[in-house]
Amino acid sequence: MKFGTKAIHAGVFPDPTTGAIMTPIFQTSTYVQEAPGNHKGYEYARTQNPTRAQLQDNLAALENAKHGFCFSTGMGSIDTLMKLFNPGDEIICTNDLYGGTYRIFTKVYQNLGLKFHFIGMEDVANIESYINSNTKMIWIETPTNPTLKIIDIAGAAAIGKKHNVLLGVDNTFASAYLQNPMDLGADIVMHSLTKYMSGHSDVVMGALVVNDDNLAERIAFYQNACGATPGPQDCFLVLRGIKTLHLRMQRHSENGKAIAHYLRNHPKVDKIYWPGFEDHANHEIAKKQMRDFGGMMSFSLKGDKMDDALKILSGTHLFSLAESLGGVESLIGHPASMTHASIPREERLKSGVTDTLIRLSVGVEDVEDLIADLEQALAAV
Structure with missing residues (x-):
């Protein structure tokens, strides 16, 4: 079954009672049993x-996996994942990652005895020197947030399997349409469903997807025991959003390409980070493991002046200044003070997240209007 067909049909079925083609919203807290334990x-x-069950089955199918689990937020899914580990366990992470992930790792689970190594992974061979008998997981984002670094999933998976270490991949920036880490050897795939998978900026939700039955059993236990589960209304909205995922991602990618090339040729733009450029680091890996390059990018201005960056951030009209990404509408953001504010400045700078870096989530509007919006904002600096 091709991706677009799976997005609409996999894991879902008409309601057997009424024949409703859309999955009903089962707004109930409990279920009547015929006898104790007989349900x-x-x-x-x-x-x-x-x-929720139909959404979880649909997500598993989209990632070519066996088991899917939904959580009330993306951070709820990462929090549940961390509960698989014990004090003394070590996790190797990319050093360019979402600020909320860095925060929960360093401010919550590090205090509970886990040890984290934040390293550059553009060359996955770097991972191996940090592996020891306590290492339990390699954690990557690719493309990374916000500098769009590309990490070789298959290469990281090979290292993980060599040392019997799990590989977890945050697939939020790519979505299940652009990239399927399970096919490349990942053990765990995480999504902030809030972003591209839902795609309409009206839901907050996360997911974990796995193949291993034992791992699935443990995640299911923590999902139930700790209770960070989403409500049925939100699950319905994500299911509805996924039905157009392939169509939206095609448009995000088309618009992203046009905006990236426009910015690269603009005289006031210094650096632009978008994996579709041939000179983007690990571009060939991106071509191999992604279907397209998406609508996420970051850029900096010549002169590196904060005042200029602030003028851009507050000067657009169609690009709304807001947290998050992946909705149908275009967003502009300032990682240093917004999504990555919880990462110490010296750590941010190591991975290229400067004080003047601007991040774009290119939406599905008419791209000529988006370019005109950026043109007028850039003209003000």
């Missing part, structure tokens, strides 16, 4: 909900 697979909504 139809559903007991209590924290444990299981039919709307």
Whole structure:
């Protein structure tokens, strides 16, 4: 089954009672049992909900995996994942990653005894020197947030398998349409469904996807025991968003390409980070492991003046200044003070997140209007 067909049909089925083609919103907290323990697979909504079950099955199918699990937020999914590890365990992470992930690693789980190594992974061979008997997982984003670094998933997976270490991949920037880490050897795929997968800036949700049955059993236990589960209304909205994922991602990618080339040729732009450029680091790996290059990019201005960056950030009209990404509308952001504010400045600078870096989430509007919006904002600096 091709991706677009899976997005619409995989894991979902008409309601057997009414024939409703859209998955119903099962807005219930509990389920009637014929006798104690005699039920139809559903007991209590924290444990299981039919709307959520169909979304989880759909997500697993999109990532070519066996098991999917949804959580109330993307951070809820990472929090659940961290519960798989014990004090003394070590995790090797890319040093260019979402600020919320860095925060939960260093401010929560580091205090509970886990040890994290933040390293550059553009050359995955760097990973091996940090592996020891306590290493339990390699954690990567690719493309990374916000400098769009590309990490070789298959190469990292080979290192993980060599040392019996899990590989987890945050696939949020790419979405399941542009990239499928499970096919490249990943053990765990994470999504902030808030972003491209839902795609309409109206839901906050996260997901974990795995193949291994034992790993799935452990994640299911923590999902139920700790209770960071989403409600059925949000699950319905994500299911609805996924039905157009392939169409939206095609447009995001088309618009992203046009905007990236426009910015690269603008006399006031210094650096631009977008994996579709042939001279972007690891571009060939991106071509190999992605279907297209998406609508995320970051850029800096010549002169590196904060006042100029602030003028751009507040000077656009169609690009809205806001947190998050991946919606149908275009967004502009300042990672240093917004999405990555929790990362110490010296750590941000090591991975290229300067004080004047600007991040764009290019939406699905008419690209000529988006270019005109950036043109008038750049003219003011």
